[in-house]
Amino acid sequence: MDRFLEMQTFVGVVDAGSFVKAADTLNLSKAAVSRYVLDLETRLGVRLLHRTTRRLSLTEEGQVFHARCKALLAGLEEAEVEITSRSDLVSGLLRLSVPVTFGVLHLAPLWGLFKAQHPKLRLDITLSDRVVDLVEDGYDLAVRIGRLESSTLVSRQLSSTRLVLCASPAYLAAHGIPTHPAELAEHAVIAYSYWSGRDEWSFDGPQGELRVSTQPCIRTNSGDTCRAAALAHQGVILQPAFLVGPDLAAGTLVELMPQYRAGELGIYAVYPTRQHLSAKVRRLIDFLVAQLAGRGPDW
Structure with missing residues (x-):
């Protein structure tokens, strides 16, 4: 029997206060937890726990x-963390999934720097706005933008970005400037296919939250295409500031109804599990946190 597993299980039972809670924490069956503790007591020749139907005591x-x-x-864990943190020679393949536009604009310039810090690491970077299954598709980490649904995945926020309602000056000169979100129903709208609300856009204004149904004249799964269509004076878009920020600064796009906020989206590193997190994934997460610190929500 593995002495380490016996000790780990015994400590888990004591800290959790019950065999059932320890089984959940350790991801073991209750029968396995009971057997490990009993085997430990048998091997030591002493009783370690008083068991009653209501409680456990030492x-x-x-x-x-x-x-x-x-x-x-605790000493073993500290030793592992110290050795992992001291090792600069992370190696092997690191498979990543990142959003297309954000990946091109803001992540692509970072990969060379990260690779230079870890020359023995091989990067396999897929750009896609599709929400991949990390485990099924074999990815070590994904960067996702949005409001994360609850899941079994682990996430760490890297930054945030606000959604901006905007259009070109030429479009507004020809069609008028909307002053209330309800007026969007009468405007040409360029919609992003992966937006969770589909054709219903939500805003938080002076009178609280309101939802508006739009009638897109163009629908696309590319934020870049939405932006290009808006710059070509084809309609109104709702896109993240990390994409349209330079256009707003240059005046080629104009923000509409800033008193009605469309909300912020988190930018996250998402990975399958916190347990046994590899050094290469940990290094990448720390790198991205450092590089994106201070960015957003206006970028």
């Missing part, structure tokens, strides 16, 4: 052994 020997086990496990 015997005197259990208190001593629990303290020693905690110290040993």
Whole structure:
């Protein structure tokens, strides 16, 4: 029997206060947890836990052994973290999925810098706005923009960006400047296919939240295409500031109804599990956090 697993299970039971809760925490069956603790007591020849139907308590020997086990496990974890953090020679293949526009504009310039820091690492970067299944498709990490749904995945926020309602001056001169979101129903709208609300756009204004149904004249799964159509005076778009910020600064696009906020989107690094996180993924997450610090929501 693995002594480390026995000690880890025993500490888990004591810290959780029950065999059932420890089983959930350790991702083991209750029967396995009970067997590991019983085998440990049998091997040591002492009772470590008093068991009743309502509660668990440590015997005197259990208190001593629990303290020693905690110290040993903590020391092992510290040693692993220290060795991992000291190793600069991460290697192997790192498969990433990143959004197309954000990947081109803001991530593409970073990959060379990251690769220079870790020359033995091989990068496989896929640009797609499709929400991939990290486990099924074999990705180590994805960058996602939006409001994350609850899932079994682990995420770390890298930055944020606000959504901007805008159009070109020429379009507004020809069709008028809307002053209330309800007027968007009468305007040409260029819609992004992957937007979760589809043709219903939400705003938070002086009187609270309101939703507006739009009638897109152009629909596309590319934010760049939305922007290009707006610059060609074809209609109104709702796109993130990281994409249209330079156009707003240059005056080629004009923000509409700034008193009605369309909200912010988080920019996240998403990965399958926090447990046994590889050094290469940890290094990439820390790198992206450092590089994107201070960015957003206006970019």
